[in-house]
Amino acid sequence: MTSLEDSKGEQIVSIDMRGKSALADHMVIVSGRSHRHVTAVADHLLRDLKEHGFGMAKVEGLANGDWVLIDTGDIIVHVFRPEVRSFYNIEKMWSVGDSGDATVH
Template structure:
């Protein structure tokens, strides 16, 4: 499923796509994918395309939040959680850093 998600984001011209492996960090999901769109419209279009691709591939209906607004769309596809942001919103919340800090502290604790 992660390959489908990243391919769909690539096809939609999503920018700065980052995939984070959560399997040893959280029971929430196996992967988190973070991407940016250039505008409200682009964020919504990228999300819409991904939702359609997931459904066509047989992964069912993902839960979606924020599609109408287009600032930050969260797609919960079960094993994968996808965040699609406008660049300003992404830099404000900086989700990648939150998970990087968790990785760094795990490494230091070994």
């Protein structure tokens, strides 16, 4: 989370995925203001992950800058432009029927 906050990521939401999906234990969703900001937030996070021994993260969408997915295995991070985040609204999909599982930072 610190990496995302340091990069000025906006509307950071963390969702506890344990018991909901075998994909990951946690999902983090964050917005960037533009294509360039989305790419910068993702790049900064990838550098921090590598420094902390998580250099094998899978990354998709970095070249486009609309929606970058970073999969570390236990945590999946989605970095969106606001319009794309609003369109897909994945935090709602994964939080339906839950109380308290989604944490906004």
